[in-house]
Amino acid sequence: MMQMPTGKVVAIIKRNWRPFCGMLNSSLIKESTRHLFTPADRRVPRIRIETRQAAALLSQRIMVAIDGWPRHSRYPHGHFVRSLGAAGDKETETEVLLLEHDVPHQDFSQAVLSFLPKMPWSITPEDMAVREDLRALTVCSVDPPGCTDIDDALHCKTLENGNFEVGVHIADVSHFIRPGNALDLEAANRGTTVYLCGRRIDMVPELLSSNLCSLRSNVERLAFSSIWEMDDKANIVKTRFTKSVINSKASLTYAEAQLRIDDTNMNDDITNSLRGLNKLAKILKRRRIEKGALTLSSLEVRFHIDSETHDPIDLQTKELMETNSMVEEFMLLANISVAQKIYDEFSECALLRKHPAPPPSNYDILNKAAQSKGLAIHTDSAKALADSLDMAKVDGFPYFNTLLRILATRCMMQAVYFCSGMDSNFHHYGLASPIYTHFTSPIRRYSDIMVHRMLAVSIGADCTYPDLTDKHKQSALCNNLNYRHKMSQYAQRASVAFHTQLFFKSRGIVNEEGFILFVRKNAIIVLIPKFGLEGTVFFDNKDKTGPKLVFDEEGPSLMVEQHIFKIFDKVKVTISLDDSNVQHQKIRMSLVEPEIPGVSVPVPEVGPMAKKPKLDV
Template sequence: MLTPTGKVVGIIKRNWRPFCGMLSKSQIKEARRHLFTPADRRIPRIRIETRQADTLEGQRIIVAIDGWPRNSRYPNGHFVKNLGSAGDKETETEVLLLEHDVPHQPFSQVVLSFLPKMPWSITEQDMKYREDLRHLYVCSVDPPGCTDIDDALHCREVENGNIEVGVHIADVSHFIRPGNALDEESVRRGTTVYLCEKRIDMVPELLSSNLCSLRSNVDRLAFSCIWEMNHKAEILKTRFTKSIINSKASLTYAEAQMRIDSATMNDEITTSLRGLNKLAKILRKRRIDNGALTLSSPEVRFHMDSETHDPIDLQTKELKETNSMVEEFMLLANVSVAQKIYEEFPEFALLRKHPAPPPSNYDILVKAAKSKNLEIKTDSAKALAESLDKAGSSTFPYLNTLLRILATRCMMQAVYFCSGMDNDFHHYGLASPIYTHFTSPIRRYADIIVHRLLAVAIGADSTYPELTDKHKLADMCKNLNYRHKMAQYAQRASVAFHTQLFFKNKGVVNEDAYILFVRKNAVVVLIPKYGLEGTVFFEEKGKPTPRLDYNNEVPSLTVEDTTLHVFDKVKVNIMLDASNIQHQKIRMVLVEPKVSYKVSYGKIEI
């Protein structure tokens, strides 16, 4: 198959930005010209002039490019700022935020001036267009330590025997008004970024952890989506209203699970949770029957030392039934709101779609499954979901998880878009014809726009020109997609850095692993205990190269006389390679099966 090719014929504008990295000090005594090595390996080294070379050696610094003379191997630049010692936790966090273009400076005084004055309370004016739902037994269920509580739920039986379920979302758009400095800063940030030990808020803390957070036993403004359902979880009526709620309990997933499972607890909150859980199971089954995918990607959780804040343990996150319970109702609310805003604003609805992957994306999954005599069908999401459900092995229970992890890697990125600028709305992963984000306005700006659209649709707020300008909405979606992608990369970089810290204190660790991918000179392995992925290379600088035979069809790699297949269980040694202080990495070496190297030098075999 021919692929389109092209060549660069000219550069219209250079996309230069300040770069983080380290100084490579010149060997010439008292030299003023030195080379700077950027952290981003794609960027060439930059020549700078400085008299501070002795001070800056071993430091992370920022350098800006000034120009690139035609006859020079390197661009010229200048020193901007010293960030601190390489390897220091604060310094490395700053580097990863800068390198991933995450806005993280403190909020300016102009932005903070648009916050409500404290002490704040709900006024008569606020009550005018709101329903008072403070009598309802509402509760929130979140991860431990969560302070930015976006959502709360309630469930109760109504007089006619049906069930009323409410999803109550923090009314952030009440506090952030269109076009002011607070609104502009929130849209610029686009999303809250969660690092291992730090949270970079999209909105100031007064809102994120206090006035908007649906904490227990305080009156809070909310935007509620309320359904009347029958006992088969079929929606009979849907209504949306601005409201006032008073959450009766802020629970963790584990606490909510404990209440549901308890034989002795029968209070209103526990009864509500049991009702929600029962309905969620029906909703989930229906969603999966319609072709929604349940994929897998191991998430890691670090346990920190309370004094040094270094990671002392690394585990994969355990998901409870209550995680799924909350997720089902968030999905349902997002779909209900998407339908409403599209019905009302067919040209201006901010929606979220997940494109179907091109068939070639699935090659690796299909071949890997075939190597275990399993067939994976990929002609639709439903066919994929059903074949993943059937793909298993009684002798190898972890195989299904590995297949789902591989399937996740085949997927496209979900994106925000404006309904008037696109005609493909389908969300492939959720098997939903329409979808949006409504349930997390404290941490996602897209949800704030969706709240504004919904408020106008139900007559609870007035519109403004930008809200009904599809070109401006499309540009905003482009920025939000970029910010979400960079936040994801920053989060991964933070996990990678903390993983390095963990193994730095551990020395060499020997663990079981499974082969996920086979490359021409390496295998990519997953270590289930840590949810950690890494590459085992068989070609190393300065060492004799073994005989390698790569088979793309089977997915396998033969190293000398040892053949490694996708999904094989192996043992690896894990250690930190700190030989390059700027690019430290986790190194993995195959221990079992043991590879016998027979390397030829000329005619002599050793």
């Protein structure tokens, strides 16, 4: 038997207590003033509080702070802080998930707003004197529908020597946010913009995010440009960086840009620029993949929100087009080019981003899943993994490769920001790049603002300051950025989960086909491609009267009665909302097919939702 290192807690140096969101226990005694509070976070114990408002607070989400935990008490003691609103209400639940994930979302203070430029704002002759005038270029932006915080724009034109000039133009946010003032400190603390379903929590005030820094069409904007000369094989002949002034000629969605590229009747400057970009992007992508960059997969859903009630009325998996990839390729190229430039200039304090290679044990589930279909996945390098995934196909099962890539995504480590002087491993595993940073989204990521400042110093466009070259302060900043980025991802997932619950609450029971992603001792985890939804089908055997279960960890497989479930098996399930616990509502799945007597549920009568044509997956 393998020995495990063990230890014991001998002292608590600092309590990580914070106000907790949750609800009073429903079984309260009306006459009493002492009550138990159940936090939304299941890891936190119940808290004993005293309040005379218990009856009024019973169906409310409330906030409670811990005061202490006496040695003789089963529960910590705390006090009521404030009510957040009725449980289940959209505004209340959004507030709870922001608080629970430590997302700063208060209104910007007057001190912060005082550092915004005075309106009306315009580009001054002084600005023009120190910038390159690129207003005549056919620059355009390509973004998701409804995007108002446009960070980036692109251009491509043919040079006299037959080569291409390609430019990535990024909003010059660092021009407006100067180091050390209240606006800068607030942006550094927030770290990132958080995108929830139907709501955006800005990192910087709206005047900047949706107006002065947003590279909207037909207005002059300050930019930081990365410009390359490329040959027709997308080889870089020359690279330069410059502060600039641009005037975007079009703000397009991915779909609109794709239509222009595909329409042979369109031959205007914008369309020709897009075609040039698309042609070069395909070469860049092929070259990246040849070097071992990974093309992984995750199912993202997009909610269609009712404009009046703000309820989700439909949802669909996001469709990716060539133009998504086109924009991505040039953003990656800009990030890599800038990373090398700032590292050359600031070898000890450059803010970079790395993606560690996963330990071999992370791939266990992926290897077992592939072996179940008679395939081998090689994981000794990113290139070997990428090639294995490309070749992994099963006849008659076109969705198999996507499922395998979803599993591969789960094996990956988290990418993180770091200071170059505090680390020696710079490699980005997923992109197969020896160096990488974030430069292309300064409206919504503070890391990019710092990178802009370093790049500006390296080309003589701005002056340095002490904190910029202090590797210990840079490292502390990276730690906060990594924390904020992680909590932002968790908050976004929680928002999708809540809106998914709202969606199914109004639809009753829905029947859908799905695939098994994981097999557990008493359950299967099923992915529903149509909804980008994962759920667990439990085979309850706690009281020994349930179905006979035999779990094989090596497979992995689970035998329920006489039926064996394996990864990638197709099943049919019912999806419904279990709202018996107001605070912890969850999506519940039950097996319909295969039919196992005493286990599968009969096909229920369902509402109009189930009769809609299925989306292609």
